[in-house]
Amino acid sequence: MTPPRPPHQPAAHPPGPGASTALEVRNVTVRYGSVLALDEASAVIGRGRICGLVGMNGAGKSTLFKSIVGSLKPQAGSVRIAGLPPAKARRAGLIGYVPQAEMVDWDFPITVREVVGTGRYGRTGITRRLTRADQDAVEAALARVELTELAGRQIGQLSGGQRKRAFVARGLAQEASVLLLDEPFAGVDKRSEQMISTVLREAADAGTTIVVSTHDLHALPDLADEAILLMRRVLLHDSPAEVLRPQNLALAFGLDPLGRPTDRPTGNRRAGETPAAGGAPTVGDAAASDGNWDGERH
Amino acid sequence: MNIIHLLADPVSYEFMTRALIAAVMVSIVCALLSCWLVLIGWSLMGDAVSHAVLPGVVLAYVLDVPFAIGALAFGFLAVILIGTVRDTSRVKEDAAIGIVFTTLFALGVVLVSVTPSDTDLTHIIFGNILGVSRQDLTQILILTLAVLLVVLVKRRDFTLYAFDPTHAHAIGMSPRLIGAVMLALLAVTAVATLQIVGVVLVVAMLIIPGASAYLLTNRMSMMLILAPAISVGCSLIGLYTSYYADTASGGMIVLAQGFVFTLIYLFSPRQGVIARQLKRRRRAAATA
Numbered sequence: 057m058t059p060p061r062p063p064h065q066p067a068a069h070p071p072g073p074g075a076s077t078a079l080e081v082r083n084v085t086v087r088y089g090s091v092l093a094l095d096e097a098s099a100v101i102g103r104g105r106i107c108g109l110v111g112m113n114g115a116g117k118s119t120l121f122k123s124i125v126g127s128l129k130p131q132a133g134s135v136r137i138a139g140l141p142p143a144k145a146r147r148a149g150l151i152g153y154v155p156q157a158e159m160v161d162w163d164f165p166i167t168v169r170e171v172v173g174t175g176r177y178g179r180t181g182i183t184r185r186l187t188r189a190d191q192d193a194v195e196a197a198l199a200r201v202e203l204t205e206l207a208g209r210q211i212g213q214l215s216g217g218q219r220k221r222a223f224v225a226r227g228l229a230q231e232a233s234v235l236l237l238d239e240p241f242a243g244v245d246k247r248s249e250q251m252i253s254t255v256l257r258e259a260a261d262a263g264t265t266i267v268v269s270t271h272d273l274h275a276l277p278d279l280a281d282e283a284i285l286l287m288r289r290v291l292l293h294d295s296p297a298e299v300l301r302p303q304n305l306a307l308a309f310g311l312d313p314l315g316r317p318t319d320r321p322t323g324n325r326r327a328g329e330t331p332a333a334g335g336a337p338t339v340g341d342a343a344a345s346d347g348n349w350d351g352e353r354h
Numbered sequence: 355m356n357i358i359h360l361l362a363d364p365v366s367y368e369f370m371t372r373a374l375i376a377a378v379m380v381s382i383v384c385a386l387l388s389c390w391l392v393l394i395g396w397s398l399m400g401d402a403v404s405h406a407v408l409p410g411v412v413l414a415y416v417l418d419v420p421f422a423i424g425a426l427a428f429g430f431l432a433v434i435l436i437g438t439v440r441d442t443s444r445v446k447e448d449a450a451i452g453i454v455f456t457t458l459f460a461l462g463v464v465l466v467s468v469t470p471s472d473t474d475l476t477h478i479i480f481g482n483i484l485g486v487s488r489q490d491l492t493q494i495l496i497l498t499l500a501v502l503l504v505v506l507v508k509r510r511d512f513t514l515y516a517f518d519p520t521h522a523h524a525i526g527m528s529p530r531l532i533g534a535v536m537l538a539l540l541a542v543t544a545v546a547t548l549q550i551v552g553v554v555l556v557v558a559m560l561i562i563p564g565a566s567a568y569l570l571t572n573r574m575s576m577m578l579i580l581a582p583a584i585s586v587g588c589s590l591i592g593l594y595t596s597y598y599a600d601t602a603s604g605g606m607i608v609l610a611q612g613f614v615f616t617l618i619y620l621f622s623p624r625q626g627v628i629a630r631q632l633k634r635r636r637r638a639a640a641t642a
Contacts, residue, residue, distance in 0.1 A: 125524050147526035155520060164393060164517050165574045174514050178525035184510035210572035230525065 077139070078103040078265035079124070079234055084133035086119050093119040095288045096133065101267065103233075106260050108276045108296060109269040111286035111308055117269040120286065121236050124267075125151055137234050145234075149178040152232030154223045156239050162212035168222045169207040172197055175229035197229035200255055217248025224252055234265045241272045253279050273300060364597045372491045373483045377589040377607065379498040380550045381559065383543050385585035386505050388564030389577045390536065393516040397561045398448065399433070402455035403537065404544040404556035406432030408462025408478065411545060412469055421545050422497055429541025430534075432458055459553070481552030481604035483593070490549060497546040501539050512536060513574050550589075551604035559585065562611040566618045569625040588614055 079101040086094040094116045101107050109117050122128035124135055126142030137145035145151055152175070175197070176190040186194070198204045201221035206214060211222060220240055227235045235256075241249050256266050256279070270276065276283060276296045283299040285292040287308045292299055299305075364370040391400050407425035414424030432454050439450035466475050477485065486494070505512075511532050514522050519529040540560070547556045567580035592607030599606075620627055 125520070127520060127523050146524060149525055151524045153521060153524040155518065159520070161393075161517065165568065165572050165577055166513070166517055167573065170574075171517075174518070174521060175525075177510070177514060177522075177527065183507050184514075213572075226521070 076103040077101075078105075078137070079267070080134075080136040081120070081124065082134050082136075084120070084123050084130045084135065086116070086123060086128065086130045092288060094123070094130070097286070097288075097290050098133075099284055099290050099293055101265055101282070103265055104260050104263050105282060106256060106266045106268065106280045108280035108283040108299075109267055109286060110273065110276070110283055110299060110305075115286045115308065116288050117286055118238065121153070121238060121267075121269065124234075124236060125153055147178075149230065150233045152227035152230045152235040154220070154227055154235070154237040154240055157216065157219065157243060159238075160211075160219075160223075162219070164211065166211055167207065168203055168209055168211055168214065169194060169198065171211055171222050172207075172225045172229050175226035178230065193229050193231070197225040200228060200258075201225045201251060215245065215248075216243040217245040220244050221248055221252060224255060228255070228259060232264065234267070235259065237266065237268045239269055239271065241270055241275060249275065273305075276300060360598075361594070364594065369484055369486070370593075370597065372486045372488070373603070374590070374593060376486050376491055376494045377483060377550055377593055378586050379494060380543075380547050381563075381585035381589040382582040383498045383501045383505075384547055384556075384559035385563035385567075385581040386502075386578060387536075387539060387543055388560050388562070388585075389567060389574070389581050390512045390516050390564070391540075391560060392564040392568055396536075397557070398451050399537075400540060400560040401557040402432055402436065402451045403429045403540045404547070404560065405455045405462075405553055406458040407541055407544045407548075408459055408553060409465050410462075411478075411548070412462055412465040415471060416465075416469055421493065422542050425541045425545040426538060428458060429537060429544070433537055477552070478548060479552050479554055480602065481548065481550050481555065483550045483603045486549055494546045494549065497542050501543055501546075504535065504539060508532070508535065509578065551607055555604050555608045558608040558611060562608075562615050563588075566611075566615045569618050569622045572624075584614055585611070 077100055079099075081097060081099045083096045083098055084094050085092075085096055097116065097120060099107075109120065111117050119128065123130050124137070124142065126135070126146060135142050137150050140148065140150070142151070172194045173186055173190070176186055176193060177184050179190065180186060195204070198207050201224055203214075203218060203221055203225060206218065211219065214222060224237070224240065227237075237256075240252055244252070253275070256268070260266055260281075268280065270279075277300065280296050282294065283292075283296040284290055285299050285304060285308050291307050292304055365374065388400075391397055407428050410424030410426070410428030410431075411421045412424075414421045417424075435454045435458075436447070436450045439445055439453060440447045445453070462478075463475065466478060474482070511522075511527065514527070515529055515532040515536075522529050522532070543560070544556055547559055551559060563581040563585040564577070566584050567577040570580055571577055588610035589607050592610040593603055595601070595610070596603040596606040618626065621629075623629055
């Protein structure tokens with residue numbers, strides 16, 4: 057069990073750069089043709105923090121992830137992961153990435169265990185054969201997301217939540233120092249969501265820095281230590297509670313997506329409370345994404 | 355005539371022995387590559403590269419360099435041209451593929467027609483498996499063994515590339531390089547396969563075995579065994595049938611593959627049309 061943590065302290069100021077800086081994005085600008093996807097986006101995230109990435113479809117969340125992974129080269133600005141540029145960070149195995157469900161071919165003839173095993177490929181030799189230690193790490197990761205029993209199944213034979221857990225397990229097996237998760241809670245059952253949140257918290261406590269892009273604003277205060285409000289630029293980088301203030305969300309979404317009256321203080325919302333409308337607390341269409349991750353295939 | 359005679363009789367001819375060895379080797383290599391091609395969605399690319407290598411092979415013949423070098427050059431040229439047309443105009447990829455490979459293939463046909471050689475154009479287009487000479491066989495063996503070696507060492511890279519290139523990139527591998535290696539293997543394999551079934555039918559060898567195996571199993575490791583097994587079986591059946599029925603060998607080999615695919619498509623225990631239909635009916639009955 058993890059020791060009890062103090063409630064998330066609102067970071068009045070985003071943590072400054074220093075020895076504990078795990079991820080630094082500085083003035084990153086990305087254009088797709090004439091479309092400005094990111095406009096001098098800057099953020100610094102400390103080691104062992106969980107940061108939520110909030111914004112509309114097209115706000116640049118996926119573009120920011122791509123810039124961090126380096127599958128896309130920004131026209132301006134720089135990215136540093138543990139002080140290293142993306143290419144070096146990738147080779148050092150520092151970056152783990154959990155894709156959106158839409159980006160995965162669920163009919164692919166690969167088992168859950170094999171998927172998790174690919175998390176270790178950066179450490180293997182020329183044939184990518186897993187050593188005993190690699191296999192142990194894979195089994196440990198599978199156990200942490202409670203998929204040991206299902207590990208021999210083809211990946212598409214899992215439920216939506218179990219599929220996500222498999223990819224989170226791959227990130228754990230990789231032992232990356234920065235873990236990027238693209239919409240990990242879309243189409244996920246409550247139990248899996250709980251488990252993923254717990255596992256992410258444990259990983260963060262062990263020093264992993266975690267960035268989660270999410271439409272699930274309700275889960276944010278429980279999950280994240282800090283949040284970034286993105287609208288091509290970083291509008292706000294603060295505590296989740298502060299970012300979720302109606303007037304702040306209105307900056308990014310044009311209205312309060314949780315449907316609350318603007319004069320109601322955010323702090324009064326009890327955990328688990330759902331908006332009056334009864335609709336899913338998501339913004340826009342969870343299936344849509346602002347870009348295609350698959351930038352490498354020809 | 356008993357079965358032993360039936361099988362042994364053709365092998366007493368040297369040309370038939372060479373044909374069998376060549377067909378088996380080419381079948382194995384094509385089938386292995388086909389597993390990844392069908393999963394990545396590169397079937398059309400296989401078609402394009404196998405056609406586009408023709409001018410390279412002819413030029414290599416004229417310049418007296420190994421065919422594989424010409425094939426590689428034109429295989430990559432085709433891929434680069436396809437990418438350029440796709441990215442710099444409003445023409446979509448399938449059209450770009452169609453434009454580039456037919457044009458390069460046409461160039462090859464024209465080059466063959468002006469090149470004085472004893473190679474018949476029909477042999478290149480439809481294959482000439484019974485005319486595989488000793489030198490041809492040596493070349494086919496070298497090419498296929500080289501491809502086999504790369505596949506054996508890099509198979510896990512290929513599978514990850516097919517499944518999740520973004521993850522491959524994130525952990526420091528180069529999806530671009532892996533893709534390029536696969537295209538190179540494709541071009542080299544196309545050269546070896548030309549002789550067996552001809553340019554037109556190479557693509558069958560590069561798609562059908564993988565697609566058939568994909569309908570039979572949920573495991574990549576099993577696909578990589580089933581696909582070559584199916585492919586070799588079909589080549590032997592096709593070759594023997596053509597020997598006794600006196601029909602076109604390349605055509606018979608591909609016909610056998612198409613026939614086996616049809617059987618699997620209908621009767622595969624899990625993915626077959628009939629099994630799925632039965633399952634649906636049973637489920638409907640259970641809920642009724």
